[in-house]
Amino acid sequence: MQIQNELQLSQAFTRRSLACDLMGVITFRAQENWHKFLMDRLAESPPPNFRRISTEQVLRADRQAWQKLAEIVPSIKRTSAGALPLDAAFPTLPTEGSISFYLLPTRLQELDDKPPRKPWKGNGKGKDQKGDRGTKRDSEGKEKSTPELPDALKDMPLRTTSKGKRMCWSYNIKVDDRVMPPPLKEVTCDICRSDVERLFGLLPTEDALTAVHKDSKNGKFPNAALPITTFDQGQIWIENPEGKHLMQIDGETVAGELLPVHRKPVIFDAWRLSLQLLLGMLKQQPVVAVHLSPPIHAWHNSEAAATSTIKAAEAVVRACCEEGILWSISGPANLKLWPQHLLATLAELCAHQTSLDLCMFGAGWKLPTCVFHSYSRLSSLGVSCSENHSHCTRLEPKLVLPPLFCAAFVECLLKQLFDLGAQAPARCLPDQHISLSRAAALMVGKQPKGKRLKPLVAEFRNLVTLQGDPDVLPLGKLASQWEGCNHKLPAGTKCIRSVPTSGGGSQDLSAASISSVDRTYGIPWSPTEFRSEAFKQGHPKRLECGVPDPLKVVVDKIVSTSYADIAKDRTQAMRKWLLRACELKDLEPPFPTPDHCRDVLKNKSMPLFAEMLEAANYPDKDLVKTMCSGFDLLGQIPASGVLPEKHMDALLTIDEVRSLTPEVRSAILHQRDDGKDLEILTAVHKLTLEERDRGWLRGPLKSSEIPSDSVVTRRFGIKQSSTDVDKGKVTKIRPIDDYTQSLANLTCGSTETISPHGVDVICAGISY
Structure with missing residues (x-):
């Protein structure tokens, strides 16, 4: 096999030790001591100007060790005393010079400080003569010069949109109307101001009533409609279930709304299911908090342009209230910019209101902000500008929230969750739940970027948060003990977080004027305390920590019970359930079962299966009900x-996949398999017919017989190899259904994953 990292190397060594132990060549412990020596050399830090020992060096040293063993060990059979010769030879390998030579760090390549010498280009012979390329000239014989910017763009500041994107060339030219026709110039300005990312087309019309247009492939971005010339009394109709303007489309009455275009550009969502995924996520996923920050055009554009965005925010807030989810929404401090129906909804929900200035959290501009929220802890962020610092003088402020405000926001949210009974995150490695593969990576000293594990012992003995005057509470690391009115901080205490606060708990409409801070301090360990705490935690290389709890229970019972008692218990269990199976043989399934599921489960006793799960205290109480009704291939996985x-x-939502079914089905049905292996295609067809004969499938069907909203999935085959005791290597073909190509997998959300037990769990069970 190909070894790509230290973890795979460690696993390969472990597998070899198990194999050699089973064959009686060398004991597992003796060979693992040699492997531990190699892995320790691999994890050592190199001296300055030297490279770390690579995996290739370790493999060369291991290969040299086996060559040395072939020279010094005449036989691998057990001696008359019952000892294995390799057990005595392996401890001498680390001291062999021919082996340790491969484990020496190599020197880094020294860089030459002198710049490289430029290649010689000759002595100039032929310059300005026939061999010279000469000067480039235009069609009139004049020398070509480097193009310059137009005068209209010289010494002109760079203009950008609200998203920071550069505006186009034509928009920056302001001095000559002949450069661009006035109507086109006006629409270009509107496009640049409206943050349009793609221009699909311009439709010059006059007194025209266009037909209803449906675009099933529209991107999930707001669309903008801009008038080029005059658009008096013109409107755009878009579908809206809550709209009051009805239209007849394909014989059906569809509700919609009219958006005026003659005043300003209209921005609207051009797809139906813009909120279904988000609202479904709030109902199905374990979401605890939602924060909304509508874009800038929702506050400064016309009410019609911001209707879709504000309605979406209102729907999310109402869904959070129904599901018991903490929510918050931020916007400008001037409430006149807020839509009245949104303010009415927030007042109906009894929302808290907090006003603050972002300059107190590290922003360069004052940026007065108002936050409506459903939990009281967020009120402590209501801090007004202290006027003891300067503000940036740029015309357009950055609309990105400062990092300090984000940290303070998260701190308030965590405090609220702790008040509601949430469990605090782990501070050290023993309290952190990690997979066995991560533990193995920790064993070899390798941690992937962005997924660092907690330390074996927490950095600080305790964390203390004090609130008070920022001029009184200390900052940085304390060189000596600090004494306050009610608290003492020992020497070595470090301030790890400082957040401005108003004192908390206020529901005033204006920001607090009293300046105070919340500062969190880390109390250090003493050397004796740190040593004793590290001794309690044990070593992270203990593999028995990776044994699943059910496996631990089974192993403990087998070890503590005699063979006779184990056989007796198994016999009693088999007798009990065999008799119970005879009693429940003729009973119907305990839940309603469709015909297609009844054919599949006809030889299965679902009442017996339900009793066995209940006797075993199986956590999934709905498993039998789901099996009787059938598992849904589309939608959330329970x-x-x-x-x-x-x-x-x-x-994607199920309705979105259904709407895209005609295009996807046409692409799948017209896909040809000419270049595929005929043997695989024949085997897949044979297996499919066998599944049909068992009642799992229906068909074959003609394309005209497939329902219009049915999702078609392509099936292909792969070859798999396995080893049989009698037949040796066996190759079989397995059919695979590509639910990703048919978009079915894109509708599936889940909260769990399948984690098969590998060699790591086997080794952990052996060590346990």
Whole structure:
């Protein structure tokens, strides 16, 4: 096999030790001591100007060790005393010079300080003569010069949109109307101001009533409609279930709304299911908090342009209230810019209101901000400008929230969750739940970027948060003990966080004028305390920590019970359930079962299966009901409460996939398999017919017989090899259904994942 990192090398060494131990060549412990020596050399830090020992060096040293063993060990059979010769030879390998030579660090390549000498280009012979290329000239014989900027663009500041994107060439030219026709110039300015990313087309019309247009492939971005010339009394109709303007489309009455275009550009969502995924996520996923910050055009454009955005925010806020999710929404401090219906909704929900100035959190501009929220802890951020610092004088402020405000916001949210009974995150490695593969990576001293593990012992003995005057509370690391009115901080205490606050708990409409801070201090360990705490935690290389709890229970019972008692318990269990199976043989399934599921489960006793799960205290109480009704291939995957947690959100809704079915089905049905292996295609067709004969499938069907909204999935085959005791290497073909190509997988969201047990769990079980 190909070894790409230290973890794979460690696993390969472990597998070899197990194999040699099973064959009786060398004991597992003796060979693992040699492997530990190699892995320790691999993890050593090199001297200055030297490279770390590479995996290739370790493999060369291991290969040289086996060559040395072939020279000094005449036989691998057990001696008359019952000892293995390799057990005595392996401890001498680390001292062999021919082996340790391969484990020496190599020197880095020294860089030459002198610049490289330029190549010689000759002595100038032929210059300005026939061999010279000469000067480039235009068609009139004049020398070509480097193009310069137009006078209209010289000494002109760079203009950008609200998103920081550069405006186009034509928009920056302001001095000559002949450069661009006035109508086109005006629409160009509107496009630049409206943050339009793609221009699909210009439609010159006059007194025209266009037909209803439906675009099923429209991107999930707001669309903008801009008038080029005059658009008096003109409107655009868009579908809206809550609209009051009705239209007849394909014989059906569809509700919609009219958006005026003659005043300003109109921005609207051009796809139906813009909120279904988000609202479904709030209902199905374990979401605890939502923060909304509508874009700038929602506050400064016309009410019609911001309607879709504000309505979406209002729908999300109402959904959070129904599901018991903490929510907050931020916007400008001037409430006149807020839509009245949104303010009415927030007042109906009894929302808290907090006003603040972002300059107190590190922003260069004052940026008065108002936050409506559903939890009281966020009120402590209501801090007004102290006027003891300068503000940036640029015309357009950066609309990005400062990092200090984000940290303070998260701190308030965590405090609120702790007040509601949430468990604090782990501070050290023993309290952190990690997978066995991560533990193995920790064992070899390798941690991937962005996923660093907690330390074995927490950095600080305790964390203390004090609130008070910023001029009184200390900053940085304390060189000596600090004494306040009610608290003492020992020497070595470090300030790790400082956040301005108004004191907390206020629901005033204006920001607080009293300046105070919340500062969190880390109390250090003493050397004796740190040593004793590290001794309690144990070593992270203990593999028995990776044994699953059910496996621990089984191993403990087998070890503590005699063979006779184990056989007796198994016999009693088999007798009990065999008798119970005879009693429940003729009973119907305990839940309603469709015909296609009844054919599949006809030889299965679902009442017996339900009793066995209940007797075993299986956490998934809905498993039998789901099996009787059938598992849905589209939509959210139900949680079982058994598998490891891993959240994955759906990318499309079921209705969106249904609407795209005609195009996707046409592409799949017209896909040809001319270049595929005929043997695989024949085997897949045969296996599919066998599944049909078992009642799992129906068909074959003609393309005209497929329902219009049915999702078509392509099936292909792969070859798999396995080893059989009698037949040796066996190759079989397995059919695979490509649900990703048919977009079915994109509708599936889940909260769990399947984690098969590998060699790591086997080794951990052996060591346990």
